[in-house]
Amino acid sequence: MNRVSLPDNCSLVWLRNDLRLDDNTALAAAAQEGPVVACYLLCPNQWQQHSMAPIRVDFILRRLRALCDELHALNIPMLVRTANSYEDAPAAIGQLIDELGIKQLHFNREYLVDEVRRDLQVEQQLHQRGVRCRSYHDALVVPPGELKTGSGSFYKVYSPFRKAWENLVRDSLPDLLPAPSKQQLLGLEREPPPTQLTGWNLKDSSDWAAEESAAHQRLAEFLQERIEHYKEDRDIPAAPGTSRLSAWFNIGALSARRALMEAVATNSGELGTGSGGAVCWMRELVWREFYYHLVDACPRIVMGHAFQPHTEAVHWRSSENDLEAWKTGMTGQPLVDAGMRQLAATGWMHNRVRMITAMFLSKNLLLDWRLGEQHFMQQLIDGDFALNNGGWQWSASTGTDAAPYFRVFNPFSQSQRFDAEGTYIKRWVPELADMAARDLHDSERLSATRPAHYPQLIVDIKASRKRAISAFSELNKS
DNA sequence: GTAAGGTTAAT
């Protein structure tokens, strides 16, 4: 038990989804006022309820241990406590405040309903004790709610949102905040994070570096070597064309504002214009902002509901076998199986393939998109509710997209287009290693030439496409 | 100022 007397201007910074020193709004604000103590609450039960992937929990614990050292080097002690569920958070934070005799708490805001409710309860309880609470917008370049359409409502379509976002950000590029400088010794022992967590069977995440400097280095490498070709390479799942930074963004190990500003710097200071690759990548950052703004404005979608209410009436099929075949990469569709096996093996899947596997589940198999959404959350190292939900609702046509046609990807045309040689397919589905590439991209040729130990395709692509279109066209819109 | 109708563009 810590029994030290801390200076009156000492602050507690509650770290959550912002596990970094650089450009951290709450941490920088607290450090301005005086010495800082950092804390983190492990919520093992809550994380189970949120379907958090074991590899993501492992990544968070590894990041916390690295962060504990990084803070220690600045004489900032980090204390780690457990609050099984968010309900227990007010008591856990309250106890810390009491032990330390601290008068102010700072934290960066989160935007999902459970987190918002937790923070309100913590604030109420600290208010009663006369502790000052400060919360900050930090996770995004533009905080939720700041962009409104001409008629005053939130944007429901990406592309006008993007234009408004670019106009706003171009006129006032964000200032990056420095990491705190080294502070006086407080005489408080740090409490290092655990390597294991009760109730969890963690999955090794060590392919993803935990040090903050490593995240910066990954960003720098991407900007120097790959962003120029991003527009052409990002859709090729066999190529290292994407930035692969999502895991760091989504635990807050890397600041979205820093990433944007460094991308702007490599693009001669331009945003929205200039190099095709840079513009394209920055627009992917805007998708992240768009989906966060959406969950903030429309909490219904966080609670298992479709963004377009009329699509709640779709008659989804129910088939444990089909769902299991999809999860295990045994559907008989080569690209879908490659993606699902990459996910199971590594906790990550290429973005193009995420769309294709999601479309296959929700359209060809006509299984409820929420089953796929949950499975992805349970597997992905970068599983982020807002972004995963946005992507799934886009694929399932229950979301914000206002396309003039009902979109059903044909997985064979997609593999022909983006994995013509079958490099990605053969990497993840070794049974198909000896197949001629052209036999992978055609349902009849595949059926005639597939090896006996690779499954027969579980669904007819043409017929299931029609089935999906009629399942949606039956709906009464209003 | 407002409502109605036209235009634009969508991973």
Next chain:
DNA sequence: TTAACCTTA
């Protein structure tokens, strides 16, 4: 087809 914005009356 739809949202968002623009033009016109």
